[in-house]
Each structure stands twice: as C-alpha cells, then as structure tokens.
Amino acid sequence: MAQSGNQENRASRVSAAAHGDRYALAAEGANDALWDWDLKAGRVLYSPRWAAMLGLTAEALSATSEAWLGRVHPADIDALRRAIDALIGGGARRLEHEQRLRHADGTYRWMLARAVALRGADGIALRIAGSQTDVTDRHWQREQLEYDAFHDGLTGLSNRALFLDRLGQAVAMARRRHAQGCAVLALGVDRFKLVNDSLGHAAGDEFLSVLARRLEGCLRDGDTLARVGGDEFAILTEQADGLDQVMAIAERANAILATPIVLDEQDIFASVGIGIAVATPRLRNPEDLLRDAFLALYRAKAMGTGRVEMFDQGLHARAVKRLKLESDLRHALERDEIDAHYQPIVALDTGRIVGFEALARWTHGERGSVSPAEFIPPAEETGLIVQIGRKVLTTAARQLVAWQRAGLAAPEMMINVNVSAKQFSQSDLAGEIRDILAATGLAPARLKLELTESVLMENPELAQSILEKVRQMGVRLCVDDFGTGYSSLSYLHRFPIDSLKIERSFIARIAERQSERTLIKTIVDLGQALDLEVVAEGIETHEQRRQLLALKCRLGQGYLFAKPMPGEEVGALLAKVRSGASLFPPENPPLTVTAITA
Ligand code: C2E
Ligand code: MG
Ligand code: MG
Secondary structure, eight states, rough: HHHHHHHHHHHHHHHHHTTTTHHHHTTOOOTTTEEEEEETTTTEEOOOOHHHTOOOOOOSOOOOOOOHHBBHHHHHHHOOOHHHHHHHHHHHHHHEEEEEEEOOSOOEEEEEEEEEEEEOSSEEEEEEEEEEEEOHHHHHHHHHHHHHHHHHHOOBBBOHHHHHHHHHHHHHHHHHHHHOOOEEEEETTTTTHHHHHOOOOOHHHHHHHHHHHHHHHHTTTTTTEEEEEEEEEEEESSSSSSSHHHHHHHHHHTTSSSSOOOEETTTEEEEEEEEEEEOOOSOOOOHHHEEEEEEEEHHHHHHHHHHHEEHHHHHHHHHHHHHHHHHHHHHHHHHHHHEEEEEEEEETTTOEEEOOOOOOOETTTTTTEHHHHHHHHHHHHHHHHHHHHHHHHHHHHHHHHHHHTTTTSOOOOEEEEEEHHHHHHHSOHHHHHHHHHHHHOOOGGGEEHHHHHHHHHHSSHHHHHHHHHHHHHEEEEEEEEEEESSSTTTHHHHHHOOOOEHHHHHHHEEEETTTHHHHHHHHHHHHHHTEEEEOOOOOHHHHHHHHHHHOOOEEESOOOOOBOOOOHHHHHHHHHHTOOOOOOOSSOOOOEEEEEEE
C-alpha cells in the first residue's frame, strides 16, 4: 500500500513538474502542508494542513513569515534563515531544511521544509513557495538508534563505546593543557555470579540497575559512569589533580554497598572491587588506560573482596607475560609438549609403593621444563585445563596399564590424577572419564581423582552430582591439600570421598611445631573415624617420616622417597625395587622399599 502510494506520489511529481513549480509543489502529497511566501508583499499563505500540523486552526495563523519563523526552535533558527537567504539570493536552487517547530501543546516537532524560488525576468526572486512534512517520528527513531548505540539498555548508563569516546576527549584535552589529566576507575562486583546463580538473572539485572543508580550518586559533576561489561562498570574522572580525589571516589563507591540491596525481600550484601589507572603525561590511548584500570581491578579481585588497587607498570609487564604464556600453552597442546611425571605414594613403615600421583609437565621448546605452579593457574583461567586434564588422565591411565601388563605393577596399584574446578563446569567430566577408562583398559577402581577443597566448594551441587556418578563407576576420590581450605567439615559427609591428603606445609613444620603435630593428629583421627585413608604430602626427611608414623599416618609421598619422574624412569625404579633395592638414602637401620607386584 505504502509503496503504491509512493509510486503515485512520484508519478504525480514527475508529470506535475511539466506544469510548473507551483503545481508540482501542490501535488507533493496529502500529508504535506503548503506555504507560499510573497516576498514583495511580505505575506505568507499557509495551507490549513500547515496549521493543523502544529495543532492550530487556519484562523489562528497570521499571514506573516513570523507565524513560521517565530515558532522555530532557537537552536535551529539561524541555520533556517541562512538556508532561506541562500534560496532567495540564488546561492541555492532549492531549499531543503529540517527544523523544530513549536506545536500548540508546547512540544517541538521536527519539520522538513522544501521550497523553490519563483523569479522575475531580472532574476530577482518574487516568491518562494514550498511544502512542509512532519518528520518527527523519523527523527525520534534516528535519535533512539543513536542513543542505543552508545548506551547500555539495562541501566541506561553510557556504554563502552561512549566511555572510550569521552575518555579520548579527556586525554586529548589534558595533553593540550599539559594538565595532570584524568583517571579511570574500573569497578567489578565481587562474586556477582553468586547473585545470578542463586536468585536468577532477572534479580541479577535488578541488582545491577540498583547498583548503577547508587554509583551515580558517587560522582562529581563532569564524571562519566559507564557499564562496560556484564558486572563491570567504569568511572572517568577528569582533571584528577590529586590521587586524593580519585581515592575519595573509590571510597564512596566502596561504601555504597554497605547498605544491602534488597531483592525478592532478601538483603544482598555485596561489595565491589576497584582498579585505578591514572593518565600519565606520556601519550596514552584511551583503550590502554581502560585496560590498565581493569588489570588493577583483576588484581584487586584476586586479593579479596572490596579491595582498591592502583595500576603500576609491573602489572602490565606481568599481564604481557601471562598473555605470552597462554598462547605458548595453546601451542604446547597442539605440539604435544604436555606430558605426565609420576611420584610414588608409599607405605611409610615398609616403603612399599602403593601408587603414583600423575603430575602435569610441560617441556617448552625454548624454556625447557615449566613448572605446573606457573602454567596450571592460567590454564584454569582460560579453560585450557580441560584439555590438559584430559591429556594427563589418558597418559596416566595408559601408563599404569602398561606397567601392569609388563608385570611391574600389581593389579591393586593406584594412579592419582589432579582435577581442577573448570573440568567440572566446562566438560562432561564423568563421561570423559568413562571414555578414557574404556579406551585405555584401566579398571575404574585403580583411578583416584585428587580434588582440592576449593574445587568442591566452588559449586557444591554440581561437584556432588558429578562426583556421585564418578564414584558409582568405582573411581576413588581424594581431597588434596587438606587443611588449607574451608574450615567446615560438613562437606566430608556430603561428597563420596575415600582419602585425605595432608597439605605439604604442615609436614614441613612437623618437627619444630607441636601445633602442627596436633593438627596432623586431628586429621588422622578424623580419617579413622570416617574410614578415610590419610596420606602425607611433601615428606623430605626421615625425621618427618618417623613423626608421621608416630601420629599413625601410614601413607605418604615426598622427595625423601622420590621426586616426580618420567614414565620410563618409574619403569626402571619398579624393576629395581622389585629386587629389594631401597627408594631413599640409607638410614640406620636401612628401610627397604618394595613395590607391590603381580
Ligand atoms: P599437588 O597436587 O598438591 O601436587 C604435589 C606437589 O608437590 C607437586 O608439585 C610435587 O612435585 C610437589 N612435591 C612432592 N613431594 C614434594 C616434597 O617432598 N617437597 C616439596 N617441596 N614438594 C614436593 P608440582 O608437580 O609442581 O605440582 C604443583 C601443583 O600443580 C599440584 O599440586 C597440582 O595442584 C597442580 N597440578 C599438577 N599437575 C596437574 C594436573 O595434571 N592437573 C591439575 N588440575 N593440576 C595439576
Ligand atoms: Mg595432587
Ligand atoms: Mg597437594
């Protein structure tokens, strides 16, 4: 319909053009209004439609140019006058101009005026005449689109693009004035995921809206607040002449959550972490400044909740190094540079090897061996741990089966493999384990997964459901680094656990400190009461071994017996101990280490 109307319009315009300008303009379309300005007489005729468009009656409209120009928005009047002058003077052949006109209801409407001039023989304009179209809707849509492109739909705050634009202007201005410049505060809600997961996304959205309003209350005139990510906000404060001012904003932002946010009649106590980056006199581009503020924020979050951290160059250097490590790690997986080493777990009294812990090893092309302490944390953050975990598990399972087949390991020897939190949330862990066991031929009961307390507590429901499945297959479970994490022991009942591995730092201090011995004794008793196997980690001296035995801890691993070593070396060791050789430096009386073999 609209299309055929347009076609008609176009057709009438074309044919009318032959009849002269006046008719052409008259035929512009029923929706348009017409006007005709006699320049000599100074009279303007307006069509009834022109008056109606502005909520007026034809009678209420005087036949003067003032009836039009007097209604134009002050911001638009100069440009309109210039356009009219250009048409009259002959500088422009046509007038085509949009301006806001005041409606009878007091609001402004966007009008498009189009006109031509009718000239005498001498070329002097006698009349100008044209049409007027209401283009308010189109304007509104365009403004809305522009607004949407630069604002966050949920909170109505500026978005990242607008923030970066403002930041760019602030940096440029400071550079011109050689002034101190500006600072960026990056804010992130601590544990926002918890709000979202426990109360649902609608509540999460409401939380963010309330937070946005509260943050607005922390600003000074001229500061810009933006939502730049899911639960991430940024504040730009200009002319930050002293750090004190910036810190004052940070403190206010920190304090606004002292009063809980009420959602679904529940008080939500939350906190924000804040990272600050200050523009330096060196040229800084806005993206860098925002990134630096976020690097500081991530450090603040890593250090706890409700923290404020300043960016420094060291942080940048570390981030660059980390990025390089990540990309190297991806390559390492492609090039198969990740392997497993094995450390024996032994009976502390007889030295008999009861199993091995598989530990990931990365042999880097240039750097040689890279410690898991260095590459496991970034692998966890990036999710690469899922692939690493799969690789270590497969390698270790295959290795134990090979030792069993070679007659080096008894059927009851165990292999322990470490599992990270991400492997629970980002993969079908139970399914993967089942597949790997099937592919390698390892009996489920020979595999033990090592999980830290934080892995169990990060998402207890998920961990519980997966671990129950895994345990049902017959796979065993061990809490690693026991004693360092949550003080609540309730989870020991909740999860189907078989063993506890006492954190290495307790063993290191066992000889000197009674408190450490008491703690270890408590863990051993707890294990006994709950029917859990207890293993000591990081045993380096005979003294530690003896103390542990005295505390009735019967299993352990550590450099005293063997360091983690490649599979081939373990094969040789297993062959050696089978013939009665000792695993560790001779003691008086010597202790014999044996392996359980078929
Ligand atoms: P963890 O699971 O607690 O492993 C024990 C760590 O203690 C190993 O460090 C081992 O080499 C070290 N260790 C063993 N005996 C002694 C000793 O007598 N003295 C001292 N000072 N240290 C000893 P490693 O191999 O550097 O691994 C560090 C951590 O990295 C592991 O701690 C584990 O949390 C993680 N990790 C290693 N491999 C993997 C893996 O395949 N997957 C996952 N998710 N994490 C892994
Ligand atoms: Mg471990
Ligand atoms: Mg450990």
